[in-house]
Amino acid sequence: MSPLERRKLFTGLAFSSPWVIGLSVFLLYPLLAALYYSLCDYSVLLPPVFVGLDNYIELFQDKLFWKSLWNTTFFALGSVGLGTFMALTLAILLNSKVKGLTFYRTAFFLPSLMPLVAGSLLWFCMYAGQGGIINTLLAKIGITGPSWLSDPHWAKIAIIFMAVWGAGNSMVIFLAGLQDVPVSLYEASIIDGANWLQRLRNVTIPMISPVIYFNVIMGIIGGFQAFAQSLIMFGPTTAGYPEQSTLFYVLQLYNVGFMDLRMGYASAMAWVLFLIILGLTFAATRLSKRWVTYDR
Amino acid sequence: MRLASALCALVLFSSACSDSQSDKSTGVRHVVYWEKWTDFEGEAMGRVVDAFNAKEREHARAEPSYRPIEVEMVTISAIEQKLLIASAGGNPPDLAGIYSFMMPSYADKGALTDLTERAKRDGVERSQYVGRYYDLAVHRDRLWGLPSTPASVALHWNKRLFREAGLDPEKPPATLEQLDEMAEKLTRWEVTLASGEKQIKVGYLPDVPASQKRLLQVGFLPMEPAWWSYGWGFVFGGKLIDGDKITAASPENIQAYEWLASYSKKLGVDSVQRFRSGFGAFASAQNPFLSGQLAMEIQGVWMYNFIKKFADGMLWGAAPFPAPAAHPERRGTANAEVDQLIIPTGSQHPDEAWTFIKYTQRQDVMEELCLGQRKHTPLANVSEAFYAKHPNPYIRLFREMGASPNAWSSPKTGVWNEYGRELTTAADKIANLNISPQEALTQVQTRVQISYDRDRSMILRRQR
Numbered sequence: 001m002s003p004l005e006r007r008k009l010f011t012g013l014a015f016s017s018p019w020v021i022g023l024s025v026f027l028l029y030p031l032l033a034a035l036y037y038s039l040c041d042y043s044v045l046l047p048p049v050f051v052g053l054d055n056y057i058e059l060f061q062d063k064l065f066w067k068s069l070w071n072t073t074f075f076a077l078g079s080v081g082l083g084t085f086m087a088l089t090l091a092i093l094l095n096s097k098v099k100g101l102t103f104y105r106t107a108f109f110l111p112s113l114m115p116l117v118a119g120s121l122l123w124f125c126m127y128a129g130q131g132g133i134i135n136t137l138l139a140k141i142g143i144t145g146p147s148w149l150s151d152p153h154w155a156k157i158a159i160i161f162m163a164v165w166g167a168g169n170s171m172v173i174f175l176a177g178l179q180d181v182p183v184s185l186y187e188a189s190i191i192d193g194a195n196w197l198q199r200l201r202n203v204t205i206p207m208i209s210p211v212i213y214f215n216v217i218m219g220i221i222g223g224f225q226a227f228a229q230s231l232i233m234f235g236p237t238t239a240g241y242p243e244q245s246t247l248f249y250v251l252q253l254y255n256v257g258f259m260d261l262r263m264g265y266a267s268a269m270a271w272v273l274f275l276i277i278l279g280l281t282f283a284a285t286r287l288s289k290r291w292v293t294y295d296r
Numbered sequence: 297m298r299l300a301s302a303l304c305a306l307v308l309f310s311s312a313c314s315d316s317q318s319d320k321s322t323g324v325r326h327v328v329y330w331e332k333w334t335d336f337e338g339e340a341m342g343r344v345v346d347a348f349n350a351k352e353r354e355h356a357r358a359e360p361s362y363r364p365i366e367v368e369m370v371t372i373s374a375i376e377q378k379l380l381i382a383s384a385g386g387n388p389p390d391l392a393g394i395y396s397f398m399m400p401s402y403a404d405k406g407a408l409t410d411l412t413e414r415a416k417r418d419g420v421e422r423s424q425y426v427g428r429y430y431d432l433a434v435h436r437d438r439l440w441g442l443p444s445t446p447a448s449v450a451l452h453w454n455k456r457l458f459r460e461a462g463l464d465p466e467k468p469p470a471t472l473e474q475l476d477e478m479a480e481k482l483t484r485w486e487v488t489l490a491s492g493e494k495q496i497k498v499g500y501l502p503d504v505p506a507s508q509k510r511l512l513q514v515g516f517l518p519m520e521p522a523w524w525s526y527g528w529g530f531v532f533g534g535k536l537i538d539g540d541k542i543t544a545a546s547p548e549n550i551q552a553y554e555w556l557a558s559y560s561k562k563l564g565v566d567s568v569q570r571f572r573s574g575f576g577a578f579a580s581a582q583n584p585f586l587s588g589q590l591a592m593e594i595q596g597v598w599m600y601n602f603i604k605k606f607a608d609g610m611l612w613g614a615a616p617f618p619a620p621a622a623h624p625e626r627r628g629t630a631n632a633e634v635d636q637l638i639i640p641t642g643s644q645h646p647d648e649a650w651t652f653i654k655y656t657q658r659q660d661v662m663e664e665l666c667l668g669q670r671k672h673t674p675l676a677n678v679s680e681a682f683y684a685k686h687p688n689p690y691i692r693l694f695r696e697m698g699a700s701p702n703a704w705s706s707p708k709t710g711v712w713n714e715y716g717r718e719l720t721t722a723a724d725k726i727a728n729l730n731i732s733p734q735e736a737l738t739q740v741q742t743r744v745q746i747s748y749d750r751d752r753s754m755i756l757r758r759q760r
Contacts, residue, residue: 044384045383046405125576256634
């Protein structure tokens with residue numbers, strides 16, 4: 001290596017060092033430490049004791065693990081599915097040329113700026129089974145609304161609706177994608193006699209498929225990390241209420257790690273979650289090859 | 297310039313890392329104290345800290361060779377987690393205020409300084425306290441902390457609703473059976489008749505379908521609040537743990553949760569769910585007891601503050617929770633816990649921290665603190681002036697509740713968090729009539745016993 005090359009190497013390393021150090025100290029090290037702890041009986045306050053795969057074996061027999069995994073999957077799929085649909089619909093509507101467009105865009109984006117705690121408390125009031133605004137409105141059209149937050153069958157769905165309400169972020173990303181679609185394609189399709197629906201199916205959706213893909217992946221990752229909603233709405237002592245129907249995976253992980261001081265077991269849970277998200281992302285990437293169009 | 301700022305950062309960083317460095321030069325002994333309370337409770341403790349610091353400075357002025365202690369109180373939310381992380385990281389505070397139910401788990405894992413010898417040396421004895429509050433700081437025959445402010449609970453009732461229901465507003469239920477009877481009289485519905493007309497009806501109305509009635513007011517709900525829903529067994533003579541056996545599914549506990557389920561059967565699960573989901577947050581005027589939707593409930597010594605804040609002028613009373621008529625001796629069965637001052641293992645100034653703890657145990661200091669936090673004192677001796685000055689009209693009752701042999705506290709085991717959570721969930725399922733008490737409690741017992749045995753083997757391994 002010539003002195004010049006060496007100097008260049010050092011310069012390169014020095015410039016990338018913030019990232020390299022950040023990644024290894026704040027991501028790689030915790031990741032590997034958690035992997036090691038997941039193989040230990042580790043109460044945080046005492047040195048870890050190696051127990052091999054015991055935590056993982058116990059995990060797969062733990063009914064609360066499966067319960068929380070089911071709750072989380074339900075929530076993630078529900079909020080991603082409904083959220084993507086809503087955000088895309090709104091984005092398409094807001095991409096048309098109507099009067100007061102900026103107002104509508106702001107109005108639909110606003111909820112996503114609401115802090116999670118304030119939003120949760122607001123929805124808590126709206127969901128009241130008796131006297132809540134949602135059920136009062138439903139009653140006006142002759143529907144007896146459920147006890148949203150105290151009926152185990154409805155609580156998860158209620159939290160999904162709440163998540164969809166804050167879909168403003170993905171809406172803005174969709175909107176940016178939509179505005180990127182070349183007008184020439186629309187013009188060509190109009191000349192070919194395509195109607196609105198055909199244009200949507202054959203031009204818009206394929207052209208913004210990378211954006212949809214991005215939003216779905218981010219949605220899944222976010223959905224699997226659901227935590228605060230349940231904690232805020234039902235309080236720390238009865239988190240997961242009613243009947244553990246909102247006991248999300250990360251909430252259970254927190255309970256086990258920080259309340260029961262079983263950090264080894266919690267680490268095992270964290271690694272399983274990591275692998276699930278990794279697997280889903282991988283699957284989505286493979287699937288995306290079939291329907292995501294990158295060429296312009 | 298760049299070099300200068302880099303140096304500044306380095307100096308700041310190193311000074312942050314070594315907080316005790318400055319102590320030697322100034323001669324002050326710094327004690328870092330983490331306290332969980334904010335608001336008026338935190339301010340009351342703040343005044344105690346200030347008085348202590350002033351006394352120390354006074355001492356140093358009178359005796360120049362004396363190095364005064366300065367306690368620095370830092371308010372910490374979610375102390376359960378933060379103390380854990382700080383202790384694990386080897387950088388805990390010198391002193392901390394925790395809840396009694398945290399202590400056993402921390403002590404078992406070697407995170408607390410054993411205070412037994414210090415207490416013996418300085419003449420701190422059980423007889424100086426309400427026994428229960430002292431005992432809550434003892435685990436495996438060692439002392440791990442000393443009490444600060446205690447809390448006990450009692451039955452609270454709304455006198456206006458009693459009068460409206462034709463009951464004597466000054467007479468709370470004396471037996472559990474009476475409570476059940478009164479609860480029925482205090483339950484009111486809005487019934488929609490076939491004609492569309494709406495009527496107010498009292499009682500349980502089993503013959504009216506749920507779609508035609510709406511709860512307006514309930515006399516009593518065992519699941520409101522759900523905070524102590526793991527403790528109903530005590531009223532029926534049950535226990536949560538017996539030696540090393542988890543006894544969630546004992547006959548007494550099953551009987552208790554059958555009683556709990558009886559309310560759902562009488563009122564209808566759907567109606568109760570609908571009614572409860574309309575309740576506001578605890579600390580709000582929409583709290584069901586404060587808004588007059590719930591006539592009786594178990595609440596703690598703190599409830600007075602919330603009544604004052606959100607429902608000033610409300611006519612209310614507090615009384616011992618009633619017992620089944622066949623067991624009058626169990627009257628006043630209720631939860632009692634206490635805040636504790638502890639010294640984490642790895643504290644830089646354990647002796648100085650102990651000096652402060654001892655100071656807080658003086659009768660005058662403790663009374664000032666408990667008056668400020670509007671609680672009763674954990675000490676055996678109480679001055680008449682304390683009661684005279686106390687704003688809570690039922691403060692003597694709460695003191696008696698804590699001192700009563702029927703009071704119960706969270707079992708001293710490292711798995712209590714999990715156990716409590718499991719029981720709360722079971723109570724929730726039982727109240728929704730989705731599972732029989734027998735089945736739910738057996739499931740809890742099996743699950744928690746496994747965790748308990750694991751925890752125990754960890755402790756034994758550590759002792760070896």
